[in-house]
Amino acid sequence: MTNAPTLDILGIGNAIVDVIARAEDGFLEQRGLDRGAMRLIDTAEAAALYDAMGPGLESGGGSAANTCAAAAALGARVGFLGKVADDVLGRVFAHDLKAIGVHYPTPPAKSGAPTARSLILVSPDGQRTMNTYLGACVGFGEADLDEEAVRSAAVTYLEGYLFDPPAAQAAFVRAAGIARDAGREVSMTLSDPFCVGRHRDAFRAFVRDRTDILFANEAEVLSLYGVATFAEALEAVRAEVRVAALTRSEQGSVVVAEGEVFYVPAEPATVVDTTGAGDAYAAGFLAAHVRGLPPAERGRWGSVAAAEIISHFGARPQSDLRALVGAG
Amino acid sequence: MTNAPTLDILGIGNAIVDVIARAEDGFLEQRGLDRGAMRLIDTAEAAALYDAMGPGLESGGGSAANTCAAAAALGARVGFLGKVADDVLGRVFAHDLKAIGVHYPTPPAKSGAPTARSLILVSPDGQRTMNTYLGACVGFGEADLDEEAVRSAAVTYLEGYLFDPPAAQAAFVRAAGIARDAGREVSMTLSDPFCVGRHRDAFRAFVRDRTDILFANEAEVLSLYGVATFAEALEAVRAEVRVAALTRSEQGSVVVAEGEVFYVPAEPATVVDTTGAGDAYAAGFLAAHVRGLPPAERGRWGSVAAAEIISHFGARPQSDLRALVGAG
Numbered sequence: 001m002t003n004a005p006t007l008d009i010l011g012i013g014n015a016i017v018d019v020i021a022r023a024e025d026g027f028l029e030q031r032g033l034d035r036g037a038m039r040l041i042d043t044a045e046a047a048a049l050y051d052a053m054g055p056g057l058e059s060g061g062g063s064a065a066n067t068c069a070a071a072a073a074l075g076a077r078v079g080f081l082g083k084v085a086d087d088v089l090g091r092v093f094a095h096d097l098k099a100i101g102v103h104y105p106t107p108p109a110k111s112g113a114p115t116a117r118s119l120i121l122v123s124p125d126g127q128r129t130m131n132t133y134l135g136a137c138v139g140f141g142e143a144d145l146d147e148e149a150v151r152s153a154a155v156t157y158l159e160g161y162l163f164d165p166p167a168a169q170a171a172f173v174r175a176a177g178i179a180r181d182a183g184r185e186v187s188m189t190l191s192d193p194f195c196v197g198r199h200r201d202a203f204r205a206f207v208r209d210r211t212d213i214l215f216a217n218e219a220e221v222l223s224l225y226g227v228a229t230f231a232e233a234l235e236a237v238r239a240e241v242r243v244a245a246l247t248r249s250e251q252g253s254v255v256v257a258e259g260e261v262f263y264v265p266a267e268p269a270t271v272v273d274t275t276g277a278g279d280a281y282a283a284g285f286l287a288a289h290v291r292g293l294p295p296a297e298r299g300r301w302g303s304v305a306a307a308e309i310i311s312h313f314g315a316r317p318q319s320d321l322r323a324l325v326g327a328g
Numbered sequence: 329m330t331n332a333p334t335l336d337i338l339g340i341g342n343a344i345v346d347v348i349a350r351a352e353d354g355f356l357e358q359r360g361l362d363r364g365a366m367r368l369i370d371t372a373e374a375a376a377l378y379d380a381m382g383p384g385l386e387s388g389g390g391s392a393a394n395t396c397a398a399a400a401a402l403g404a405r406v407g408f409l410g411k412v413a414d415d416v417l418g419r420v421f422a423h424d425l426k427a428i429g430v431h432y433p434t435p436p437a438k439s440g441a442p443t444a445r446s447l448i449l450v451s452p453d454g455q456r457t458m459n460t461y462l463g464a465c466v467g468f469g470e471a472d473l474d475e476e477a478v479r480s481a482a483v484t485y486l487e488g489y490l491f492d493p494p495a496a497q498a499a500f501v502r503a504a505g506i507a508r509d510a511g512r513e514v515s516m517t518l519s520d521p522f523c524v525g526r527h528r529d530a531f532r533a534f535v536r537d538r539t540d541i542l543f544a545n546e547a548e549v550l551s552l553y554g555v556a557t558f559a560e561a562l563e564a565v566r567a568e569v570r571v572a573a574l575t576r577s578e579q580g581s582v583v584v585a586e587g588e589v590f591y592v593p594a595e596p597a598t599v600v601d602t603t604g605a606g607d608a609y610a611a612g613f614l615a616a617h618v619r620g621l622p623p624a625e626r627g628r629w630g631s632v633a634a635a636e637i638i639s640h641f642g643a644r645p646q647s648d649l650r651a652l653v654g655a656g
Contacts, residue, residue, distance in 0.1 A: 021427070022646070055397065055424040055644055058386035069383065088416040096383040099349070272646075316383055318350070318600075318641060 003152075005184065007103070008076040008290040010153035012145075012175055013064025014137040014161050014168075015082030015106070016116040017089040020128075020275060020313050021054035023121035028129055035123065038130040038192045040164060046133040049119050058089075059314050060096030061118055063191055064159040066276045066315045070283030070305050072101040073321045076290055079103040079149050083140035089115035090136070096316065105146055109139045126271035126310065134165055141167035142174055150175050151182040154290050155213065157282070160191030160220075163199040176210040187213035189282055190220035197223055207240060213289065214244040215282045221246055234261070245285050245299060247278055253302060255285075257295040264299030267307035276315025280305040284325065301325050331480075333512065335431070336404040336618040338481035340473075340503055341392025342465040342489050342496075343410030343434070344444040345417040348456075348603060348641050349382035351449035356457055363451065366458040366520045368492060374461040377447050386417075387642050388424030389446055391519055392487040394604045394643045398611030398633050400429040401649045404618055407431040407477050411468035417443035418464070424644065434472050437464045454599035454638065462493055469495035470502055478503050479510040482618050483541065485610070488519030488548075491527040504538040515541035517610055518548035525551055535568060541617070542572040543610045549574055562589070573613050573627060575606055581630060583613075585623040592627030595635035604643025608633040612653065629653050 028035055031049075041049065050056075060069070065080055072078040080097055084090030086108040093115060097104045116135040122128050140162075150156055156179040162168040176186045188211050190196050196203050203224055207214060214237065216224065221233040230248070237244045237256055244256040255262040284305035288298040304325045305317070312318050356363055359377075369377065378384075388397070393408055400406040408425055412418030414436040421443060425432045444463040450456050468490075478484055484507040490496040504514045516539050518524050524531050531552055535542060542565065544552065549561040558576070565572045565584055572584040583590040612633035616626040632653045633645070640646050 050423065053427065055427045056387065056420070057642060058420065059384065092384070092386065095378060099381065099383045312640060313642075313646060314385060 005154040007079045007153040009071050009155050009286050010079045010149050011064035011068040011157045012081045013159040014062050015084045015093050016062035016118050017093050018061030018118050019056040019058050020120045021056045025123050033129050035129050036127050037194050041131045041133050057313050060093045061315050063279050066279035067283045068102045069100045069316050070280045071287045073317045074287035076287045081106050083136050084108050084115040085136040086110055087114050106144050109136045120275055122273045126274050128275040138165040142171045145171045147178055150178045155185045155187050157187045159189055160195050185212040186210055189215035193219040193223040196220055212242050214241045217247045247281050253299050255295045255299040262296045267303045269307035269311050271310050273313045274310050276309045277306045280309040333482040335407045335481040337399050337483050337614050338407045338477050339392035339396040339485045340409045341487040342390050343412045343421050344390040344446050345421050346389030346446050347384040347386050348448045349384045353451050361457050363457050364455050365522050369459045369461050385641050388421045389643050391607050394607035395611045396430045397428045397644050398608045399615045401645045402615035404615045409434050411464050412436050412443040413464040414438055415442050433474055437467045448603055450601045454602050456603040466493040470499045473499045475506055478506045483513045483515050485515045487517055488523050513540040514538055517543040521547040521551040524548055540570050542569045545575045575609050581627050583623045583627040590624045595631045597635035597639050599638050601641045602638050604637045605634045608637035
């Protein structure tokens with residue numbers, strides 16, 4: 001396949017509507033919730049937690065979908081694949097993606113579980129704890145894999161959370177194969193240290209054999225390699241992956257490109273809600289990557305996008321990201 | 329009736345879910361939308377506008393409901409009456425009120441139109457333009473008037489928007505009668521200059537004969553009295569209403585109490601989205617009023633609450649309002 005790509009980025013991920021609320025840390029402790037983690041919950045627990053939690057702000061969410069939204073806002077040509085149901089929240093999810101310019105061809109499921117939602121509790125310091133009911137996402141499978149979209153995208157971007165729904169995991173691996181066969185790049189984010197822990201062998205193999213551009217935060221990459229220090233994890237990444245960006249919150253990020261290492265500072269921000277910080281970083285990085293910008297500049301775009309996202313409630317951009325990065 | 333009130337404030341209003349999106353002013357012009365106004369739309373227009381507008385942030389809204397939410401956050405004992413349908417958005421509306429501590433006894437409609445929504449377009453300068461599909465709100469009538477709740481509330485607070493749904497208008501007038509007969513106070517906000525224009529005679533009579541505490545912004549009070557200057561409007565208000573707060577955006581507010589006039593400055597704020605500014609002002613004012621605080625202090629609470637609301641997208645508080653006003 002030698003055609004020029006018609007999409008810069010194709011994201012594949014769980015199609016989730018976020019419900020974001022403030023919560024005191026005591027509320028998390030009472031319920032035994034791990035601060036900062038993502039936990040899967042069933043319908044009954046979702047209903048009980050929703051009743052107990054504070055007033056919510058709803059909007060389209062989902063890790064790779066957030067990345068797609070922010071990358072589109074930065075001017076990239078973006079598509080997304082992920083499964084919603086034919087219901088009100090499904091329409092909210094689809095609207096929020098299409099309205100920001102993301103191509104979203106996956107048809108909604110006509111029966112089965114409702115659209116996924118994540119009940120996100122934001123602590124006073126801005127840390128977010130996610131409780132996700134996967135709903136219709138578990139119906140995403142190889143049949144939903146729009147092969148033409150994968151072949152047409154310069155980068156196929158996969159969220160690690162897709163290792164949780166079994167059918168999605170198969171589609172995920174197949175998408176990577178199609179992309180590589182078409183001469184495109186495959187990118188993945190590890191998503192969450194506990195998700196990595198649940199599927200460590202599969203993650204290790206995928207990073208080593210199929211990933212061109214890896215995103216991870218410190219906890220995730222330590223979990224992946226089972227090492228105790230960031231330096232060890234960085235060495236493992238350098239040995240296995242061509243391009244990687246390892247994020248370290250207020251310490252900025254470390255970008256690896258063809259063995260070289262670049263240290264990128266975080267952008268100053270008043271932290272309101274960290275939901276989507278990593279997703280936004282990946283968006284900035286990839287949007288700069290597909291423009292052919294140098295590694296440190298890709299990291300800077302990531303930092304700028306992340307700083308915008310953490311300065312308000314919600315994981316989608318509320319300011320003009322293009323202006324913030326200084327792009328034409 | 330001589331029992332002590334068990335509620336400080338009972339709000340009666342349209343039960344609406346907000347869908348807030350950024351919009352360039354060109355988008356408003358193209359569609360002939362009046363910047364800053366509230367316009368009623370039908371199902372077809374709601375669907376078309378939703379398709380055309382940007383990504384949304386959903387949360388419970390509605391003018392009096394916003395006031396109730398912020399007043400509860402300020403420590404007042406608050407109830408709300410207003411009609412939703414038995415659907416997803418109705419549950420979002422009810423959750424967002426109850427979760428902030430507002431008593432909300434109105435049962436959802438089991439049939440008929442879906443829950444109301446307002447498509448709110450926020451201009452780059454923070455001004456909001458509202459497009460409201462009233463849906464289930466038009467089913468609110470005298471049968472939904474919880475008379476015991478009205479009698480139990482120190483202040484019954486009515487939004488002027490309720491003059492639009494005809495059955496609600498009747499319930500509105502009856503609620504005021506019940507409250508007055510029980511020796512309670514009646515408060516009203518004029519809501520919107522165009523709404524005042526649509527029902528001017530009814531508004532004039534209601535302000536003169538049934539209102540103890542009036543809220544209005546400059547455009548609304550000029551529309552009410554058909555006068556050209558703020559000074560004339562202020563004189564008319566002083567002659568007719570015992571307590572009033574007239575808001576003037578960044579020029580602060582003018583509080584009238586028993587004929588005396590107090591000038592209250594606005595609190596400094598970076599304006600992101602003015603949706604709910606007046607609602608929050610009324611919340612602060614009423615929460616201080618029911619605590620017996622002096623007139624200028626009521627205005628200050630109003631200004632502080634409004635400053636919080638306009639500093640982020642969405643009409644419900646995202647910070648600790650009690651701490652912001654310095655209340656114990």
